[in-house]
Amino acid sequence: xxxxxxxxxxxxxxxxxxxxxxxxxxxxxxxxxxxxxxxxxxxxxxxxxxxxxxxxxxxxxxxxxxxxxxxxxxxxxxx
Amino acid sequence: xxxxxxxxxxxxxxxxxxxxxxxxxxxxxxxxxxxxxxxxxxxxxxxxxxxxxxxxxxxxxxxxxxxxxxxxxxxxxxxxxxxxxxxxxxxxxxxxxxxxxxxxxxxxxxxxxxxxxxxxxxxxxxxxxxxxxxxxxxxxxxxxxxxxxxxxxxxxxxxxxxxxxxxxxxxxxxxxxxxxxxxxxxxxxxxxxxxxxxxxxxxxxxxxxxxxxxxxxxxxxxxxxxxxxxxxxxxxxxxxxxxxxxxxxxxxxxxxxxxxxxxxxxxxxxxxxxxxxxxxxxxxxxxxxxxxxxxxxxxxxxxxxxxxxxxxxxxxxxxxxxxxxxxxxxxxxxxxxxxxxxxxxxxxxxxxxxxxxxxxxxxxxxx
Numbered sequence: 224x225x226x227x228x229x230x231x232x233x234x235x236x237x238x239x240x241x242x243x244x245x246x247x248x249x250x251x252x253x254x255x256x257x258x259x260x261x262x263x264x265x266x267x268x269x270x271x272x273x274x275x276x277x278x279x280x281x282x283x284x285x286x287x288x289x290x291x292x293x294x295x296x297x298x299x300x301x302x
Numbered sequence: 303x304x305x306x307x308x309x310x311x312x313x314x315x316x317x318x319x320x321x322x323x324x325x326x327x328x329x330x331x332x333x334x335x336x337x338x339x340x341x342x343x344x345x346x347x348x349x350x351x352x353x354x355x356x357x358x359x360x361x362x363x364x365x366x367x368x369x370x371x372x373x374x375x376x377x378x379x380x381x382x383x384x385x386x387x388x389x390x391x392x393x394x395x396x397x398x399x400x401x402x403x404x405x406x407x408x409x410x411x412x413x414x415x416x417x418x419x420x421x422x423x424x425x426x427x428x429x430x431x432x433x434x435x436x437x438x439x440x441x442x443x444x445x446x447x448x449x450x451x452x453x454x455x456x457x458x459x460x461x462x463x464x465x466x467x468x469x470x471x472x473x474x475x476x477x478x479x480x481x482x483x484x485x486x487x488x489x490x491x492x493x494x495x496x497x498x499x500x501x502x503x504x505x506x507x508x509x510x511x512x513x514x515x516x517x518x519x520x521x522x523x524x525x526x527x528x529x530x531x532x533x534x535x536x537x538x539x540x541x542x543x544x545x546x547x548x549x550x551x552x553x554x555x556x557x558x559x560x561x562x563x564x565x566x567x568x569x570x571x572x573x574x575x576x577x578x579x580x581x582x583x584x585x586x587x588x589x590x591x592x593x594x595x596x597x598x599x600x601x602x603x604x605x606x607x608x609x610x611x612x613x614x615x616x617x618x619x620x621x622x623x624x625x626x627x628x629x630x631x632x633x634x635x636x637x638x639x640x641x642x643x644x645x646x647x648x649x650x651x652x653x654x655x656x657x658x659x660x661x662x663x664x665x666x667x668x669x
Contacts, residue, residue: 239611247608255608258601266615273619281624282397283634290641297637300486301336 312443317523323585335548363507371503395593403621497647
C-alpha cells in the first residue's frame, strides 16, 4: 500500500512540475518559481514521510507550547 | 494585485458564512458545559462584545481602502515589526486552513462513513478548496451568496421540524449560577463567531466596490450569523438539555437526529450536516485564501495562484496528522485556540488602531 501512495505522490508532483514550470519560465516569474519549488518540495517530502508512516510533529503542539502560560487561565474559564 | 471587485451583499454573505461556519455544529457543547442551561443568554450577549470588534475591523479597513490586512500591518508597524507580525498572521491562516478539513474528515468517518479512509474525504475537500482559490475571489463571493440562502432556509426548516420535541423545563432554572458563567462562555462564543472574521480583512478593504455601505453589510452579516447561532444553542438546550449538549462532540447534529414529525419526517440530520459542510467550506476558503494571498504579498509574488496547488498538497498531508485524536482536539480547541485567536483577532487590531491614532496625532502636532 505504501508503494502505491509514494508513486501517486511522485507522479502528481512530476505532472505539476511539467505543467507549471515552463509557464513560469516563459512569464519570467522567477520568484514564483522559487516559492513553488520550495513549497512543492516540502509538500512532497511530508507526503512521502506520511506514506512511510513516519511520525511528523504537528504544529498544534508548538502552538500549545507557545500558549502554555495562559493555559491555567483558560482552565479557570472552563469551570 | 488584481482588480476583481465584490459587492456589498457578497460581503454580507461572506461575513455570515464565515461566522456560522466555524461554530454551528460544535460550539454549543463547550458553552453548555460552562453556562449549563443559561448558554442561550450568552449567545444573546455575544454581539454586545462582538460589535466593537467588527467596528475596529471596519475602521482599519476604511482608512486604507487599497490595502489588504498584511499591507495595513506593514504600513502601520513599519518594515521589520510589520513583517514579523504579518508573517505570524499568515502562519495562523495556513494553520487553520488544515484544521478545517480535519473536522470534516473526523465527522464523516465517525458519524457517517466509518469504513472510508479519512484521507479520501480530506482529498475531496482540499481539492474543492484549491479549485475555489484558483477560480478567484469573485467566484468565491458569488458562491457564498448562494450558500447563505441555502444554509438559512435549510437551517430554519430543520429547527421548525425539531421544535415539537422542545421541553421548556430544560431551560429552568434561569440564572442558576448568576452572571459569571454566562460571561465566561461568551468569551468562547466570541472566539468562534467574531474573531475568525479577521480573515475577512484580507478581502474587505481591497476588493470591495462600494466602501460607503461596508459597515452596514459587515454588521448585518455578523448579526445574521449571531441569530443562527443563538437559535442553534437555544434549540439544543430546549430539546437535548444542557447535560447531553455539553457531553456531545457534535451537539447540533445530535439535535437534528431528534427530528421526528409524524412518521414521514425522520432521519433528517444530514440537513444540518449539509449546512455545516457548505459554511465550513466557506470559512476554510477564507483562511486558505488569506494564507495564500498573504504569503504571496509578503514574499512579493505577482501571481498568488501559482502557489495554491503546492500549498494544497501540504494542507492535505497536514490535515490528516494535525490532531492525533478527538480528545487532543477538544483540549486544543478549549485551551489553545481562544488565546491564539484573541492574539490575532482582538489584540493585534487594537494595537494597530492605537498605533494608527497615535501616529495621526503626532503628524497633526508636527504640521
